[in-house]
Amino acid sequence: MPPAQPDPFRELPPTAGLPIGWRDLLAGFTASEGGFTRAAARFLGVDQLLLTCSGTAALVVALKTLALRSRRRDVIVPAYTCPLMAIAVAHCGLRLVTCDLAPAGIGMDLDMLRGLIGPQTLAIVPTHLAGRVAPVAPVRQLAAQHGAFVVEDAAQAFGAFQDGQPVGTLGDIGFYSFAVGKGLTLYEGGLIHAGDPALRAELARSAAEILRPAPLMELRRSLELAAYALCYRPRLLPWVYGAPLRRHLRHRDMVAAAGDDFGMDIPLHPVGRWRQGVGESALARLADFLEAGRERGERLRRQLETISGIKVISDAPGARGNWPALMVQLPDRQRRDQALQALWGAGVGVSCLFVHALNDYPYLAPIVPAISHPRARCFAGTSLLIGNSPWMRDQDMERIYTTLAALTALPQQPPERANRQGQG
Numbered sequence: 001m002p003p004a005q006p007d008p009f010r011e012l013p014p015t016a017g018l019p020i021g022w023r024d025l026l027a028g029f030t031a032s033e034g035g036f037t038r039a040a041a042r043f044l045g046v047d048q049l050l051l052t053c054s055g056t057a058a059l060v061v062a063l064k065t066l067a068l069r070s071r072r073r074d075v076i077v078p079a080y081t082c083p084l085m086a087i088a089v090a091h092c093g094l095r096l097v098t099c100d101l102a103p104a105g106i107g108m109d110l111d112m113l114r115g116l117i118g119p120q121t122l123a124i125v126p127t128h129l130a131g132r133v134a135p136v137a138p139v140r141q142l143a144a145q146h147g148a149f150v151v152e153d154a155a156q157a158f159g160a161f162q163d164g165q166p167v168g169t170l171g172d173i174g175f176y177s178f179a180v181g182k183g184l185t186l187y188e189g190g191l192i193h194a195g196d197p198a199l200r201a202e203l204a205r206s207a208a209e210i211l212r213p214a215p216l217m218e219l220r221r222s223l224e225l226a227a228y229a230l231c232y233r234p235r236l237l238p239w240v241y242g243a244p245l246r247r248h249l250r251h252r253d254m255v256a257a258a259g260d261d262f263g264m265d266i267p268l269h270p271v272g273r274w275r276q277g278v279g280e281s282a283l284a285r286l287a288d289f290l291e292a293g294r295e296r297g298e299r300l301r302r303q304l305e306t307i308s309g310i311k312v313i314s315d316a317p318g319a320r321g322n323w324p325a326l327m328v329q330l331p332d333r334q335r336r337d338q339a340l341q342a343l344w345g346a347g348v349g350v351s352c353l354f355v356h357a358l359n360d361y362p363y364l365a366p367i368v369p370a371i372s373h374p375r376a377r378c379f380a381g382t383s384l385l386i387g388n389s390p391w392m393r394d395q396d397m398e399r400i401y402t403t404l405a406a407l408t409a410l411p412q413q414p415p416e417r418a419n420r421q422g423q424g
Helices: 022-030 035-044 055-069 083-091 110-116 137-146 197-210 215-231 237-250 254-258 273-283 286-304 333-343 374-382 394-408 415-422
Strands: 050-052 074-078 095-099 121-124 149-153 173-177 190-194 325-329 383-387
Touching: 022 215, 022 273, 035 050, 035 190, 035 273, 050 055, 050 197, 055 083, 055 121, 055 149, 055 173, 055 190, 055 197, 074 083, 083 095, 095 110, 110 137, 121 137, 137 149, 190 197, 215 237, 215 273, 237 254, 286 325, 286 394, 333 374, 333 383, 333 394, 374 383
Parallel strands: 074 095, 074 121, 121 149, 149 173
Antiparallel strands: 050 190, 173 190, 325 383
């Protein structure tokens, strides 16, 4: 299927981010220290939160704090997750252990997890992907049986809930990310939650030691946040997002196109008062923005599910996730790749969440065990992301819908061929 020609003057983002306005930028100059953290705690209905410069930095603070409590060194993570997870574990001098995905959904395979947990397990990291809520309670039950901690990765799910409780508060520690594309953004930022006051105090001490002032990096992030406020609109995104994306796609570099090509250095510094103030001002609009996104996402889900062979990852019973984007699975890798060829780079907000399972990124080979996880690899090879931007028009969704419907109407390829392609 030939790729659709993008509109050179219009581009949709791959996820629904809350726009930053000029009033938010001005509010940053009169912000009080810690105002964003206090506002975020009120938003979630929790006592306290700890601010870091990114979700990755939050994970580093969490793991280093837990490592001070124990001689254990194994950290179990899903085999399909952000590559930064592996980089953070390696940064902390800990050993990464990967667990395949469950037969259905985005949670970890509990049967495999039972076999992986042992006397060296320090922490297990259940991960909520693209605003969908993964099971945490069964993971916590298994962790408690073995004396391990649960660090909940809610980087992509700030404002989601499970049985009325905020996601990110279901484990011993939870963390959030405020990078671009995560709903609310500080351009880069993170928050840590811990319900236990003693653990919270230890996290604060670790953060004070780990996050050292970096004025030049903070200046860079501030300029990037101001540029985001200016450029995050359909008429400017073709230049700042679409052009680099299409260049990577022309070079067949899917990892770079998806933004999965991370360096091994992790910035670790405090967040400046101005960016905190911008975030505090924007946070006042987040609840309405997320609710509108949920309603829009549910409508798009129902529309997509009328296509035979399409699976849209949805919320489990009791969960109320966010909808920054819709995770969609096609019947096989061949048709997923054809869908990406037609739609990724066409300006309609279609992309990949993560290109590979963790074990299949060549640059992560020195820090990720060389273990094949078939369900994680299959999910990586058959899924794509459809952005849930409020700027999506009926004709944008019609292009996506007709492309996917045409592909799923094709005869399914022989199983042998599908299996060979799934190993690529």
